Amino acid sequence: MKKAFYKFTILAALAVGTMGVSACATNETQTISVGDVTMYDPYEDYNRTMFKFNNAVDDAVIHPIAKGYNTVLPSPVRTGVTNVLRNLRSPVDFSNQVLQGDAQGAHDVAVRAVVNTMVGGAGLFDVAAYEGIPYEFEDFGQTLAVWGVPHGPYLVVPIIGPSSARDYFGFFVDSYLDPLRWYLFNIDEEGIYYGKVGLQYLNLRASLVDVLEDLENSSIDYYAATRSAYYQQREALVNDQDSGEFAVPDIPDYDDE
């Protein structure tokens, strides 16, 4: 535990450091904003290179596997996999709800975990959602956002894809918040943990096959469209918390002019 906290502190310092640098390095052409929240892309050249690299890997390996996954597994099986993975993630979702001070959210995660584990066949069926408690994805990046930490620079991470200094940092914290990881590492079964992470990745990518194809087809600059979509989606996740409401861009009434 102590070691983890130590690492956490270093990562936090790093993240905050990067954000400081980025604030100086930005200029107007590299920002994206909705409402009062802004994201910067000071490393655009690097990010574009990485984006190209990721797409090349994706085209050659990941996309075909994801398509195969969708083809081979019938849809109820894929839904089951999603449900089990979500259920296994409950401790992480729970911790983040608590850290965000969202008592209702934490309560919902706990109820969902108990109901779906006991009644839903070890998480295979999302019984709780039918009962009116839908799944809510929470991660440490969102928790930081709730605490007022800005995105920092936009980052395209190798293989993982679009992220930001804040969200990428959160990604690591989440793995430390996961008791399953601690348990599996303690019994020297790291392989199972990494297998689970791999399946999570594949499951997510497979569910995005069509979305990403559409985004690529409908955009001229796929990099810019992806950056915008990533940013908006993260904002929606952060703001969606209880109310189900989120900020939408202001579209003026041009007839007024």
Added chain:
Amino acid sequence: MKHNIRLSLVLLSGAAAFAGGFAGDVQNVSLTSVAVAEDAKHAEAEGFIQNLTDRGVAFLSDDSLSVEQQKKEFKTILNRDFDLKTIGRFALGRYWKSASAEQRDEYLELFNVMVIDVYSKRFEDYNGQDIKIVGSRAEGKKDVLVSSILKQDGGPDVRLDWRVRQKGSQFKVVDVIVEGVSMSLTQRSDFASVIQRGGGNVEALLQHLRS
């Protein structure tokens, strides 16, 4: 096996509605209470989207239509129920001001063509997704944001929000927001980047749209 989350189908199925006689039916609510008027407007907006999606689904599942017929219908509907001028202008962002009158006209024309081309490619991918209206809220001074859920086989539900604006006696869609991602804003980010990287001139975007 065919599947799932169809960003474009969403817009498509919405756009594919014939607004036949419906959109003009805005009730003239006596203003005894603003709240009552607001409620009525929300109900109208929800009805408008319900109608749009119903007809969209009907149109997409009609196998008797040829691709050309579908495309033609889609075009009619898009022009009728979507405020493409507002969407197009919003998508151009601050570069609208620097564009000449000729560039603006050409841009709007090309934008229309682009939207139709992009979404027409997706006609055959439709496989029975269903859209359920779940509520609405006021957005800004004039607009209503109608929320719906796209139900699909073997994938998670997709949250869709339709930004509806009253134009005279008609409702028009000015934005579709998929899981928090605004199509109009994403398009705007895309176009802005193309223009910036092309030296800050709208001509750079027009060149891409022409090809």
